[in-house]
Amino acid sequence: MASIPLVMTLGNSMLIPVLPIFEKEVGITSFQTSMIITSYSIASIFLIPVAGYLSDRFGRKVVILPSLLIALIGGLVAGFASWKMDDPFTWIIIGRVLQGIGAAGAAPIILPLVGDLYKDDDEKTSSCLGLIETSNTFGKVLSPILGALFAAYLWYLPFFSISVFSLISIVLVLFFIKVPKKKEEPVALSAFIQSTKKIFKQEGKWIFTVFLVGIYIMLVLFAVLFFLSDSLEKTHGLYGVKKGFVLAIPLLALCISSFITGRKIKGELKVMKVIMTVSLILMSISVALIGFVDQRLILLLAVSSFLGLSIGALLPTMDALITENIEKEERGTISSFYSSSRFIGVAAGPPLMAVLMKSLLNISLIGAGVLGILMFMLVLIFIKPEKSGSAA
Template sequence: MESKKKLDLISLASIPLVMTLGNSMLIPVLPSIEKKLHISSFQVSMIITVYSIVAIILIPIAGYLSDRLGRKKVIIPSLIIAGIGGLVTGWASWKMNDPYYIILAGRLLQGIGSAGAAPVVLPLVGDMFDDEKDVSSGLGLIETSNTFGKVMSPIVGAILATFIWHLPFWFIPIFCLISIGLVFFLVKTPKKEEQAPPAFKKFLRSFKKTFKNNAKWLIAIFAIGGIIMFVLFGVLFYLSTTLEEEYSINGIKKGFVLAIPLLALSISSYIAGKKIGQSKSLMKWLTFGGIMLLAFSILSVTFTDGLFFLLAILFVSGIGIGSALPCLDALITEGIEKEERGTITSLYSSMRFVGVALGPPIYAIIMKSDHSIVFYTSAGVSLFAALLAFFAIKPEKEKGEKGEKGKKEEGPAKPLNPALH
């Protein structure tokens, strides 16, 4: 990998880091916000959910625009919008007596910004490299930055909230400003991006053809990504509430405890991104194995009530999730031609945001009955995701198949698509 492009990658890695901090940083603060604003646990979960819902809707549009206009032309304005959203939430929390709905409006703006920033990074990394090994390594770095943000976010959020409960909101525009500077000055977009885009109808025909020819494995990866995020954010929401209500662990201490499973996720994500290279078979089996590890480790929590056992199991679960995520990123990025890559990967990002949006409110509801249901639900949907990976992603089964149907759509990713139908 060229040293100049490493600098580009580091700058791009700041985007998912910033977006993750802007969302996950609030997880340990949610119980405090609930008490300060005198709202229900479901209402406070909507602070995460509204951010994700608007992102779900707008990510495909951002992906299309990034294919047509250029990646940076979408990323930088989106970061600006996300920063403005942070200012709105911070101002409302500081100045208003009843700021809940204005906070939601600010979070909506952040969701708009997030839709055009983080998801566009994946296709841009794919554009930057011709060698699939470099693409996989670059995507591993991006996913590691994402997961590192998840590790740091509960710690940073908890530390900031010890001073003023709404201080995490104010740091979102600061993080956005730093990322804007890095992307604007250091990221050099590929020359191919400057070519005149095809007409919308021609693009739409090409997109439909690509999706039709790859529907089986694309839909499977979309679903797997959504399920993983659903379990991750649902369990984090559950853990944040449980630590405070049952174990009286709050503040900075709670931030560090929440970071334990996320640290495992970050480390395994980095290692997986380095090891998978161009091996589609390895990507498939790491995805399957990681999600099976997630399913069975979470199911084992139902056999004990001990906090240390719970944290150890969640650490193992983090390893499973971290093993799968870079593989999913690589499979979907390397398997699509550059002309449709932004749109296809944006749909994948939308499904991940669906999981983020559904996790906290659904877990808030099922927590009210029996806590074991939380883990049965998590294990059940994880097992379903593992089965999808096993049956829908089969690189070893049809390796080497060729034909007129797949040649045009597969472009530079010929080794991947026919193997994944």
């Protein structure tokens, strides 16, 4: 299971350190370069809820395998276009959209699958989700290093590598994931829509709070990564593999934090709320400071690593909130809406940073910090662990 978020993360984050190379090789602007990340995410935003419904109706594995195959094809399309065409940008975007479609039906389905497998054991569910999220974040650590290594050999090789990783994941899923057999009849679409409306009506306040925090976290993460990738080259003169290793430092902090948090929360709602509130405060302070330390590499890495620690603590906590507080019948759908909300942040982060970092860097990062305080207040108000059996 952990191979799927790893592959999907590599499919997106691996390209961030080599975006400046794409800019030179393809002859495009920094905003167009950011679209290579955003196109992947936009495709995922709209299709993740559909994949969630289909997985609830027909089974998790039935949705995951074709999705990984589509991601594989997308990598081949982008790779061959870059290799053989003089003006490959349009076909790179088409390939990235295909990868986004594949991502929509693969990684988000893992959350409800974990809930299906360990439905009577909150501690095991939290621990497994921690490992899944750690795999996701480990992919973020590995991705700048791998991306830089591949691009140093051939600038378009990262696209082909995504297809290879997808193939490995297909084989692993095919042979090693044994999903529980569905005993009940699949829910009709009309009944599904009504039950989804009912969940949002009854539990909407805390669910939407988690969605908003998810958007905020991923927006900040990918905006800051885009900025760091640019700054390490233009301000600090770091290129290639050396840049990849440096970019991996804050992501390693994120990975370690995610792993430890996933092991510690153990389904305890009060603990989850404390982690979310403290992490959001630390995250708000960190992101507001990044623009002020840009010229000093050690301070920049320290502040961005602190930001990584905060985000790493938040991600498995929110996964567990969604997975452990939604009934199995709707779990795939609600977790898919949550995954979709996260992709809104991934899609918005790079292009926003591409526009803002030229003249409004500090103002935009301070604004992101203020937005984090708003998220902190929403968590305080709407996530209420004292009510047993639910997060609200």
